[in-house]
Amino acid sequence: MFLGVLFSGGKDSVFACRRAMETDSVVCLITVISENPDSYMFHTPNVRWAHLIAEAIGVPQLLWSTRGEEEAELSDLRDAVAAAKKSYGIEGVVTGAIESVYQAARVQRICRELDLWCYNPLWQIDQVEYLRLLVEEGFEVIVTGVFAYPLDESWVGAKIDDRLIRELESLQKRYGINPSGEGGELETFVLDGPILKKRIEILRASKTYENYRGRLTIEEARLVDK
Amino acid sequence: MILIVDLCHKAESLSKYEFVDPIASIVRRTGSEFKVRHFSELTAKEIERSDGIVLCGTPLKDDLRARRIELFIWIRDFDRPLLAICAGMQVVAAVFGGEIVPQPKIGLERIEILKETDLLGPPGEIEGYHLHNFGVTLPSGFDLVAGRAGQIEAFKHSGRPIYGIIFHPEVRNKWIVERFLDLG
The missing domain is CATH 3.90.1490.10 (putative n-type atp pyrophosphatase, domain 2)
Known part of the structure:
Protein backbone atom coordinates (compact mmCIF):
# COMPACT_ATOMS: atom_id res chain seq x y z
CA MET A 1 0.00 0.00 0.00
CA PHE A 2 1.25 3.53 -0.79
CA LEU A 3 1.46 5.51 2.43
CA GLY A 4 2.18 9.08 3.51
CA VAL A 5 3.67 9.63 6.96
CA LEU A 6 2.79 12.72 9.02
CA PHE A 7 6.35 13.81 9.56
CA SER A 8 7.88 16.33 11.98
CA GLY A 9 11.43 15.01 12.28
CA GLY A 10 10.76 14.04 15.91
CA LYS A 11 11.36 10.49 17.11
CA ASP A 12 7.73 9.31 16.91
CA SER A 13 7.13 10.23 13.28
CA VAL A 14 10.53 8.85 12.21
CA PHE A 15 9.99 5.57 14.09
CA ALA A 16 6.44 5.26 12.71
CA CYS A 17 7.96 5.77 9.26
CA ARG A 18 10.44 2.96 9.89
CA ARG A 19 7.64 0.58 10.83
CA ALA A 20 5.59 1.58 7.79
CA MET A 21 8.59 1.01 5.52
CA GLU A 22 8.86 -2.55 6.83
CA THR A 23 5.35 -3.53 5.72
CA ASP A 24 4.32 -1.05 3.00
CA SER A 25 5.65 1.60 0.59
CA VAL A 26 6.16 5.04 2.09
CA VAL A 27 5.86 7.39 -0.89
CA CYS A 28 5.82 10.77 0.85
CA LEU A 29 6.45 12.47 4.16
CA ILE A 30 3.82 15.09 4.97
CA THR A 31 5.18 17.98 7.04
CA VAL A 32 2.85 20.66 8.31
CA ILE A 33 4.68 23.76 9.46
CA SER A 34 2.77 25.81 12.02
CA GLU A 35 3.26 29.52 12.51
CA ASN A 36 1.92 29.10 16.06
CA PRO A 37 4.65 28.03 18.55
CA ASP A 38 1.96 26.50 20.81
CA SER A 39 0.36 24.51 17.99
CA TYR A 40 -2.32 22.02 19.11
CA MET A 41 -1.42 19.37 16.59
CA PHE A 42 2.04 19.96 15.22
CA HIS A 43 5.45 19.64 16.70
CA THR A 44 7.06 23.02 16.02
CA PRO A 45 10.72 23.34 17.07
CA ASN A 46 13.07 22.54 14.26
CA VAL A 47 10.37 21.16 11.97
CA ARG A 48 11.94 23.39 9.32
CA TRP A 49 14.90 20.99 9.31
CA ALA A 50 12.75 17.86 8.80
CA HIS A 51 13.57 18.14 5.08
CA LEU A 52 17.12 16.97 5.87
CA ILE A 53 15.79 13.78 7.48
CA ALA A 54 13.42 13.24 4.53
CA GLU A 55 16.37 13.61 2.16
CA ALA A 56 18.44 11.21 4.26
CA ILE A 57 15.63 8.64 4.20
CA GLY A 58 15.20 9.17 0.46
CA VAL A 59 11.43 9.84 0.43
CA PRO A 60 9.92 13.05 -1.01
CA GLN A 61 8.56 15.57 1.47
CA LEU A 62 5.28 17.42 1.02
CA LEU A 63 5.46 20.72 2.93
CA TRP A 64 2.28 22.46 4.01
CA SER A 65 1.92 25.55 6.12
CA THR A 66 -0.74 26.39 8.73
CA ARG A 67 -1.38 29.46 10.87
CA GLY A 68 -1.83 27.08 13.78
CA GLU A 69 -5.27 28.09 15.03
CA GLU A 70 -7.05 25.16 16.65
CA GLU A 71 -9.77 24.33 14.13
CA ALA A 72 -8.16 25.92 11.04
CA GLU A 73 -5.14 23.74 11.77
CA LEU A 74 -7.30 20.68 11.22
CA SER A 75 -8.59 21.86 7.89
CA ASP A 76 -5.00 22.67 6.89
CA LEU A 77 -3.98 19.12 7.82
CA ARG A 78 -6.87 17.78 5.79
CA ASP A 79 -5.75 19.85 2.79
CA ALA A 80 -2.16 18.61 3.19
CA VAL A 81 -3.31 14.97 3.25
CA ALA A 82 -5.62 15.57 0.28
CA ALA A 83 -2.67 17.08 -1.62
CA ALA A 84 -0.57 13.99 -0.79
CA LYS A 85 -3.37 11.75 -2.09
CA LYS A 86 -3.54 13.71 -5.32
CA SER A 87 0.21 14.15 -5.91
CA TYR A 88 1.58 10.84 -4.60
CA GLY A 89 -1.44 8.53 -4.80
CA ILE A 90 -1.32 7.67 -1.11
CA GLU A 91 -3.87 5.10 0.05
CA GLY A 92 -3.22 5.65 3.73
CA VAL A 93 -1.72 7.92 6.37
CA VAL A 94 0.70 6.94 9.15
CA THR A 95 1.05 8.88 12.41
CA GLY A 96 3.35 8.62 15.42
CA ALA A 97 0.49 9.00 17.92
CA ILE A 98 1.05 7.05 21.14
CA GLU A 99 -1.57 8.11 23.68
CA SER A 100 -3.21 11.28 22.42
CA VAL A 101 -6.85 10.50 21.73
CA TYR A 102 -7.26 14.17 20.65
CA GLN A 103 -4.66 13.82 17.91
CA ALA A 104 -5.56 10.26 16.86
CA ALA A 105 -9.32 10.86 16.60
CA ARG A 106 -8.84 13.95 14.44
CA VAL A 107 -6.52 12.21 12.01
CA GLN A 108 -8.90 9.23 11.88
CA ARG A 109 -11.76 11.58 10.91
CA ILE A 110 -9.69 13.23 8.19
CA CYS A 111 -8.76 9.82 6.78
CA ARG A 112 -12.38 8.67 6.81
CA GLU A 113 -13.44 11.83 5.01
CA LEU A 114 -10.74 11.30 2.35
CA ASP A 115 -11.33 7.53 2.11
CA LEU A 116 -7.82 6.69 3.31
CA TRP A 117 -6.46 4.04 5.67
CA CYS A 118 -5.09 5.37 8.95
CA TYR A 119 -2.20 3.68 10.75
CA ASN A 120 -0.82 4.45 14.22
CA PRO A 121 1.96 1.88 14.71
CA LEU A 122 3.07 3.29 18.09
CA TRP A 123 -0.45 3.41 19.52
CA GLN A 124 -0.54 2.52 23.27
CA ILE A 125 3.07 1.32 23.20
CA ASP A 126 4.81 1.15 26.58
CA MET B 1 -3.37 -20.04 27.42
CA ILE B 2 -5.12 -16.98 26.03
CA LEU B 3 -5.47 -16.84 22.27
CA ILE B 4 -5.32 -13.30 20.88
CA VAL B 5 -6.78 -13.21 17.40
CA ASP B 6 -5.69 -10.60 14.84
CA LEU B 7 -8.69 -9.73 12.61
CA CYS B 8 -6.83 -7.29 10.34
CA HIS B 9 -7.08 -7.86 6.61
CA LYS B 10 -3.75 -9.68 6.38
CA ALA B 11 -1.25 -11.30 8.73
CA GLU B 12 1.59 -9.10 10.02
CA SER B 13 0.00 -5.92 8.70
CA LEU B 14 0.96 -2.43 9.91
CA SER B 15 -2.35 -2.39 11.84
CA LYS B 16 -1.24 -5.25 14.08
CA TYR B 17 0.86 -2.79 16.11
CA GLU B 18 -2.24 -0.71 16.76
CA PHE B 19 -4.98 -3.26 17.36
CA VAL B 20 -3.27 -6.47 18.51
CA ASP B 21 -0.03 -5.50 20.28
CA PRO B 22 -1.74 -3.27 22.89
CA ILE B 23 -3.96 -6.22 23.91
CA ALA B 24 -0.97 -8.57 23.98
CA SER B 25 0.88 -6.06 26.12
CA ILE B 26 -1.94 -5.94 28.73
CA VAL B 27 -2.10 -9.76 28.81
CA ARG B 28 1.71 -10.00 29.12
CA ARG B 29 1.75 -7.60 32.08
CA THR B 30 -0.69 -9.81 34.00
CA GLY B 31 1.67 -12.77 33.58
CA SER B 32 -0.90 -14.83 31.64
CA GLU B 33 0.35 -17.12 28.90
CA PHE B 34 -0.81 -16.10 25.45
CA LYS B 35 -0.43 -16.72 21.76
CA VAL B 36 -1.19 -14.31 18.91
CA ARG B 37 -2.70 -15.71 15.71
CA HIS B 38 -4.09 -14.14 12.57
CA PHE B 39 -7.69 -15.28 12.02
CA SER B 40 -6.78 -16.93 8.72
CA GLU B 41 -4.22 -19.16 10.48
CA LEU B 42 -6.30 -20.31 13.47
CA THR B 43 -6.42 -24.07 13.92
CA ALA B 44 -9.14 -26.12 15.62
CA LYS B 45 -6.50 -27.46 18.01
CA GLU B 46 -5.46 -23.95 19.11
CA ILE B 47 -9.06 -22.98 19.72
CA GLU B 48 -9.68 -26.16 21.67
CA ARG B 49 -6.57 -25.69 23.85
CA SER B 50 -7.22 -22.05 24.71
CA ASP B 51 -8.52 -20.95 28.12
CA GLY B 52 -9.98 -17.81 26.60
CA ILE B 53 -9.98 -15.91 23.31
CA VAL B 54 -9.77 -12.20 22.47
CA LEU B 55 -10.91 -11.09 19.01
CA CYS B 56 -9.17 -7.74 18.37
CA GLY B 57 -10.39 -4.68 16.49
CA THR B 58 -9.30 -3.47 13.07
CA PRO B 59 -8.81 -0.16 11.20
CA LEU B 60 -11.91 1.69 10.00
CA LYS B 61 -11.40 0.75 6.37
CA ASP B 62 -10.78 -2.92 7.08
CA ASP B 63 -13.97 -4.87 6.38
CA LEU B 64 -12.60 -8.25 5.32
CA ARG B 65 -14.10 -9.88 8.40
CA ALA B 66 -17.62 -9.02 7.22
CA ARG B 67 -17.05 -11.10 4.12
CA ARG B 68 -15.49 -14.13 5.84
CA ILE B 69 -17.85 -14.95 8.67
CA GLU B 70 -17.62 -18.64 7.69
CA LEU B 71 -14.13 -18.72 9.26
CA PHE B 72 -15.65 -17.94 12.67
CA ILE B 73 -18.41 -20.52 12.88
CA TRP B 74 -16.46 -22.23 15.71
CA ILE B 75 -17.65 -19.42 18.03
CA ARG B 76 -21.16 -20.99 18.03
CA ASP B 77 -19.83 -23.91 20.08
CA PHE B 78 -17.19 -22.07 22.10
CA ASP B 79 -17.94 -22.33 25.82
CA ARG B 80 -14.96 -20.59 27.44
CA PRO B 81 -14.51 -16.81 27.93
CA LEU B 82 -14.43 -14.83 24.70
CA LEU B 83 -13.91 -11.08 24.46
CA ALA B 84 -14.81 -9.64 21.07
CA ILE B 85 -13.64 -6.05 20.56
CA CYS B 86 -15.17 -3.77 17.89
CA ALA B 87 -14.71 -5.72 14.62
CA GLY B 88 -14.67 -8.83 16.82
CA MET B 89 -18.08 -7.88 18.20
CA GLN B 90 -19.37 -7.48 14.65
CA VAL B 91 -18.12 -11.01 13.89
CA VAL B 92 -19.82 -12.47 16.99
CA ALA B 93 -23.07 -10.67 16.17
CA ALA B 94 -23.02 -12.01 12.61
CA VAL B 95 -22.20 -15.57 13.72
CA PHE B 96 -25.21 -15.57 16.05
CA GLY B 97 -27.60 -14.05 13.51
CA GLY B 98 -27.33 -10.35 14.38
CA GLU B 99 -26.76 -7.68 11.78
CA ILE B 100 -23.81 -5.38 11.11
CA VAL B 101 -25.26 -1.92 10.57
CA PRO B 102 -23.72 1.44 9.55
CA GLN B 103 -23.04 3.42 12.73
CA PRO B 104 -19.85 5.49 12.46
CA LYS B 105 -18.25 6.76 15.64
CA ILE B 106 -14.75 8.09 16.36
CA GLY B 107 -13.41 9.34 19.69
CA LEU B 108 -14.17 9.28 23.41
CA GLU B 109 -17.81 8.99 24.50
CA ARG B 110 -19.73 8.19 27.66
CA ILE B 111 -20.99 4.63 27.90
CA GLU B 112 -23.86 3.61 30.11
CA ILE B 113 -23.50 0.17 31.67
CA LEU B 114 -27.03 -1.12 32.18
CA LYS B 115 -26.62 -4.64 33.46
CA GLU B 116 -24.14 -6.07 35.96
CA THR B 117 -21.72 -8.59 34.46
CA ASP B 118 -18.44 -10.17 35.53
CA LEU B 119 -16.71 -8.23 32.76
CA LEU B 120 -17.94 -4.64 33.16
CA GLY B 121 -19.12 -4.80 36.76
CA PRO B 122 -22.21 -3.05 38.13
CA PRO B 123 -24.35 -0.50 36.25
CA GLY B 124 -22.75 2.94 35.92
CA GLU B 125 -20.98 5.16 33.43
CA ILE B 126 -17.54 4.95 31.86
CA GLU B 127 -15.84 6.80 29.02
CA GLY B 128 -14.60 4.70 26.10
CA TYR B 129 -12.66 5.21 22.87
CA HIS B 130 -14.67 4.41 19.76
CA LEU B 131 -13.33 3.74 16.29
CA HIS B 132 -15.86 2.05 14.05
CA ASN B 133 -17.97 2.55 10.95
CA PHE B 134 -20.40 -0.22 11.89
CA GLY B 135 -22.36 -1.26 14.93
CA VAL B 136 -24.50 -4.35 15.52
CA THR B 137 -28.01 -5.42 16.33
CA LEU B 138 -28.56 -7.67 19.34
CA PRO B 139 -28.45 -11.32 18.25
CA SER B 140 -31.02 -13.68 19.67
CA GLY B 141 -29.76 -15.28 22.90
CA PHE B 142 -27.71 -12.22 23.92
CA ASP B 143 -28.32 -9.61 26.63
CA LEU B 144 -27.73 -5.89 26.20
CA VAL B 145 -25.06 -4.94 28.76
CA ALA B 146 -24.21 -1.34 27.82
CA GLY B 147 -25.60 1.32 25.49
CA ARG B 148 -29.06 1.09 24.01
CA ALA B 149 -30.91 -0.51 21.10
CA GLY B 150 -29.58 1.13 17.96
CA GLN B 151 -26.32 2.01 19.74
CA ILE B 152 -25.14 -1.17 21.44
CA GLU B 153 -21.90 -0.68 23.38
CA ALA B 154 -21.64 -4.15 24.96
CA PHE B 155 -23.52 -7.44 24.89
CA LYS B 156 -23.18 -10.87 26.50
CA HIS B 157 -24.36 -14.31 25.52
CA SER B 158 -27.09 -15.23 27.98
CA GLY B 159 -25.67 -18.66 28.78
CA ARG B 160 -21.93 -18.44 28.10
CA PRO B 161 -19.09 -15.99 28.91
CA ILE B 162 -19.06 -14.55 25.39
CA TYR B 163 -18.82 -10.74 25.45
CA GLY B 164 -18.82 -8.16 22.69
CA ILE B 165 -17.79 -4.53 23.19
CA ILE B 166 -17.81 -1.98 20.40
CA PHE B 167 -15.33 0.43 22.05
CA HIS B 168 -11.60 -0.19 22.49
CA PRO B 169 -10.69 -1.23 26.06
CA GLU B 170 -6.97 -0.99 25.28
CA VAL B 171 -7.43 2.80 25.33
CA ARG B 172 -8.10 4.12 28.86
CA ASN B 173 -9.99 0.98 29.95
CA LYS B 174 -7.29 -1.65 30.27
CA TRP B 175 -9.05 -2.91 33.41
CA ILE B 176 -11.68 -4.53 31.18
CA VAL B 177 -9.09 -6.80 29.55
CA GLU B 178 -7.62 -7.57 32.99
CA ARG B 179 -11.08 -8.51 34.33
CA PHE B 180 -11.64 -10.68 31.28
CA LEU B 181 -8.48 -12.63 32.12
CA ASP B 182 -9.96 -13.37 35.56
CA LEU B 183 -13.15 -14.86 34.10
CA GLY B 184 -11.51 -18.21 33.41
Missing part, protein backbone atom coordinates in the same frame (compact mmCIF):
# COMPACT_ATOMS: atom_id res chain seq x y z
CA GLN A 127 6.76 4.40 26.50
CA VAL A 128 9.88 3.19 28.31
CA GLU A 129 10.07 0.03 26.20
CA TYR A 130 9.65 2.20 23.12
CA LEU A 131 12.56 4.48 24.08
CA ARG A 132 14.75 1.42 24.66
CA LEU A 133 13.74 0.06 21.26
CA LEU A 134 14.69 3.35 19.60
CA VAL A 135 18.17 3.22 21.11
CA GLU A 136 18.60 -0.52 20.43
CA GLU A 137 17.66 -0.04 16.78
CA GLY A 138 20.31 2.63 16.39
CA PHE A 139 18.31 5.87 16.36
CA GLU A 140 20.21 8.94 17.51
CA VAL A 141 17.68 11.32 19.01
CA ILE A 142 18.22 14.59 20.87
CA VAL A 143 15.86 16.51 23.13
CA THR A 144 15.05 19.83 21.45
CA GLY A 145 12.42 21.03 23.88
CA VAL A 146 11.45 20.57 27.54
CA PHE A 147 8.20 21.87 28.95
CA ALA A 148 7.65 20.39 32.42
CA TYR A 149 8.91 20.35 35.98
CA PRO A 150 11.49 19.07 36.98
CA LEU A 151 13.28 19.00 33.61
CA ASP A 152 16.26 21.32 34.00
CA GLU A 153 18.53 22.98 31.46
CA SER A 154 20.78 19.91 31.14
CA TRP A 155 17.97 18.16 29.23
CA VAL A 156 18.01 20.66 26.36
CA GLY A 157 20.12 19.13 23.60
CA ALA A 158 20.72 15.88 25.53
CA LYS A 159 20.92 12.63 23.59
CA ILE A 160 18.40 9.90 24.39
CA ASP A 161 20.50 7.03 25.71
CA ASP A 162 20.21 4.34 28.39
CA ARG A 163 21.08 6.79 31.19
CA LEU A 164 18.47 9.32 30.07
CA ILE A 165 15.83 6.60 29.70
CA ARG A 166 16.48 5.41 33.28
CA GLU A 167 16.11 8.99 34.45
CA LEU A 168 12.84 9.41 32.54
CA GLU A 169 11.57 6.17 34.04
CA SER A 170 12.30 7.49 37.50
CA LEU A 171 10.64 10.86 36.71
CA GLN A 172 7.59 8.95 35.49
CA LYS A 173 7.29 7.27 38.89
CA ARG A 174 7.97 10.43 40.93
CA TYR A 175 6.25 13.15 38.88
CA GLY A 176 4.04 11.38 36.34
CA ILE A 177 6.17 12.58 33.41
CA ASN A 178 5.38 10.69 30.21
CA PRO A 179 8.78 9.18 29.35
CA SER A 180 8.36 9.71 25.62
CA GLY A 181 6.97 13.22 26.07
CA GLU A 182 3.47 12.26 24.94
CA GLY A 183 2.00 14.80 27.35
CA GLY A 184 3.99 17.62 25.73
CA GLU A 185 6.83 17.38 28.28
CA LEU A 186 9.54 16.77 25.69
CA GLU A 187 10.18 17.39 22.05
CA THR A 188 12.87 15.66 20.03
CA PHE A 189 14.74 15.64 16.73
CA VAL A 190 16.28 12.65 14.99
CA LEU A 191 19.89 12.92 13.84
CA ASP A 192 20.49 9.36 12.65
CA GLY A 193 18.89 5.95 12.40
CA PRO A 194 18.67 2.73 10.41
CA ILE A 195 16.42 4.22 7.71
CA LEU A 196 18.67 7.27 7.19
CA LYS A 197 21.32 6.88 4.49
CA LYS A 198 23.18 9.92 5.84
CA ARG A 199 23.24 11.51 9.28
CA ILE A 200 22.35 15.04 10.29
CA GLU A 201 25.12 17.20 11.68
CA ILE A 202 24.08 20.32 13.60
CA LEU A 203 26.57 23.08 12.82
CA ARG A 204 24.98 25.87 14.87
CA ALA A 205 22.17 25.95 17.40
CA SER A 206 20.90 28.28 20.10
CA LYS A 207 19.54 27.35 23.49
CA THR A 208 16.92 29.06 25.63
CA TYR A 209 15.76 27.97 29.08
CA GLU A 210 13.64 29.48 31.83
CA ASN A 211 11.27 28.03 34.44
CA TYR A 212 11.32 24.44 33.16
CA ARG A 213 10.73 25.50 29.57
CA GLY A 214 13.64 25.26 27.20
CA ARG A 215 14.41 24.89 23.53
CA LEU A 216 17.32 24.00 21.32
CA THR A 217 16.75 25.72 17.99
CA ILE A 218 18.79 24.44 15.08
CA GLU A 219 20.19 27.32 13.06
CA GLU A 220 22.47 25.50 10.65
CA ALA A 221 22.65 21.81 9.83
CA ARG A 222 23.76 19.54 7.01
CA LEU A 223 23.79 15.92 5.92
CA VAL A 224 27.06 14.01 6.26
CA ASP A 225 28.08 10.53 5.16
CA LYS A 226 27.86 7.79 7.76
